[in-house]
Amino acid sequence: MKRWMTLLLALAMALALIPCGAVAEGGSALTIGVLSYLNLTEEEYLARETAKEPALKYFRAHGVLELPGGMPGGAETLNLQVRFYDTTDALLMALQAGDIGAIQAPKSTADYLCATNDRLVQPSVFNFPESDDFVQNLLERISDGYAFMMLEANADLRDQFNQAIADMKADGTLDALVLKHIAEASRTGETEAIAFEAFEGEPIRVAVTGALPPMDYVAPDGSFAGFNTAILAEIGRRLQRNIAGKTQIQDRGRVRSRYRSKEGQANGGAGRRDGNDRP
Numbered sequence: 618m619k620r621w622m623t624l625l626l627a628l629a630m631a632l633a634l635i636p637c638g639a640v641a642e643g644g645s646a647l648t649i650g651v652l653s654y655l656n657l658t659e660e661e662y663l664a665r666e667t668a669k670e671p672a673l674k675y676f677r678a679h680g681v682l683e684l685p686g687g688m689p690g691g692a693e694t695l696n697l698q699v700r701f702y703d704t705t706d707a708l709l710m711a712l713q714a715g716d717i718g719a720i721q722a723p724k725s726t727a728d729y730l731c732a733t734n735d736r737l738v739q740p741s742v743f744n745f746p747e748s749d750d751f752v753q754n755l756l757e758r759i760s761d762g763y764a765f766m767m768l769e770a771n772a773d774l775r776d777q778f779n780q781a782i783a784d785m786k787a788d789g790t791l792d793a794l795v796l797k798h799i800a801e802a803s804r805t806g807e808t809e810a811i812a813f814e815a816f817e818g819e820p821i822r823v824a825v826t827g828a829l830p831p832m833d834y835v836a837p838d839g840s841f842a843g844f845n846t847a848i849l850a851e852i853g854r855r856l857q858r859n860i861a862g863k864t865q866i867q868d869r870g871r872v873r874s875r876y877r878s879k880e881g882q883a884n885g886g887a888g889r890r891d892g893n894d895r896p
Contacts, residue, residue: 647698648698648700648718649698649719649721650719650720651701652701652708652828652829653702653703656766659699663699669759672759673759675755676752676755679752680744681744681746681752682744683741683744684740684742703828704828705722705730705829708720708722723829724743724803725799725803726830726832727739729802729803730830732803732806763844763845765778765845778852781851781852781855782848785851785852785855790851794844798844799831799832799844802831802844803831808831808836808843809842810836810840811841811847811849813849814853814854815859816853816857818857818859819859820861821853821858821859821861823860823861825845831843831844832844832845
């Protein structure tokens with residue numbers, strides 16, 4: 618079970634393409650939209666994606682990654698041209714307007730978006746064998762990480778979070794949250810608002826973007842939901858600390874600047890990061 622949960626979480630953060638309807642025919646070039654990363658420049662992102670290509674070729678050659686409809690225009694390889702956007706809404710608007718031909722997003726996000734919009738489809742099919750150590754290790758290496766980021770001055774809080782997460786891994790709580798708030802939510806397109814318990818004392822202030830459903834999600838009514846909110850609620854309960862100031866940040870560029878300058882009022886933030894930056 619532990620092995621399968623590790624594979625599930627890695628697969629959830631593996632990147633998938635989402636065209637609007639079908640990938641456009643007539644050429645091998647495809648302009649895709651990508652969410653800006655918190656800890657990667659656009660140049661670093663493109664270099665990292667190029668480095669992933671041997672692994673993706675291996676997956677395609679061994680039936681791990683299938684493209685039933687083939688590459689656009691019958692090309693043997695896909696020549697991707699990339700545009701970066703700060704929010705999922707901006708990505709979807711660009712896709713609908715025809716400014717881009719597809720969205721590249723973590724597979725769990727791709728599943729969620731397709732479940733909530735019948736105009737979106739995924740041309741790729743993943744067939745990851747649970748028993749194949751090589752495939753699983755390769756998948757983990759090319760998948761994005763998912764993390765809380767904090768100021769360097771908050772080392773004590775970081776250690777408390779790390780211990781709480783380690784305890785959640787050990788007692789099965791994290792597995793249950795992954796199943797409910799990633800696997801199930803991605804399949805159904807449904808999330809639920811998370812209630813936070815109240816405790817006395819100084820609160821932990823957290824900022825989120827809401828740009829990566831169902832992991833990082835803010836509902837239309839402003840309520841906080843998704844995987845990161847569920848984890849925060851559980852960490853707050855274990856630490857007996859209030860989770861407060863769960864501010865939605867609209868501009869990911871400001872988020873990136875905040876963390877790089879090591880300034881700002883939030884204790885930390887939740888979001889996607891480069892898989893090579895894992896603890």
